[in-house]
Amino acid sequence: MIKFIRVTEQACGEVRLIPTSSIKEVSVDGNGSVVFDGEGRFFAKESIEQIETQLLRDEFAKAALVSASVEENLLPYDLAAWAYKTADEMIKERSK
Numbered sequence: 563m564i565k566f567i568r569v570t571e572q573a574c575g576e577v578r579l580i581p582t583s584s585i586k587e588v589s590v591d592g593n594g595s596v597v598f599d600g601e602g603r604f605f606a607k608e609s610i611e612q613i614e615t616q617l618l619r620d621e622f623a624k625a626a627l628v629s630a631s632v633e634e635n636l637l638p639y640d641l642a643a644w645a646y647k648t649a650d651e652m653i654k655e656r657s658k
Contacts, residue, residue, distance in 0.1 A: 565620065567613055569597055582617065615653065622649035 566579040584600040595613065626648035630641055 565617060567597070567616055572596075588613070619646070619649045619653060622652040625649075626652075 565582040567582055567585075568577060568579055570577050580597070580599050585597055586600060587598040589596050589598075597613070623642075623645040626645040627641060630636055630645065636644055
């Protein structure tokens, strides 16, 4: 499964998803983190920790979806919101 991170292109402010496999370098400057992808473009994020938290949140949401298969009272359109709410709770618990 391909993992993506949400970034903001510095030149035009466009928000986009890039695959983590295309990341060649992440560095920190005065404004946050700069991600260089395989095409040499660069993108800004607030911090390296935010990138890591976003990836962790997606992993936790994926794990929550697996457990949702035993939940009988969740409708399909509720699954994503439930999975990310559960992921946020996992991250909160993990940081204790």
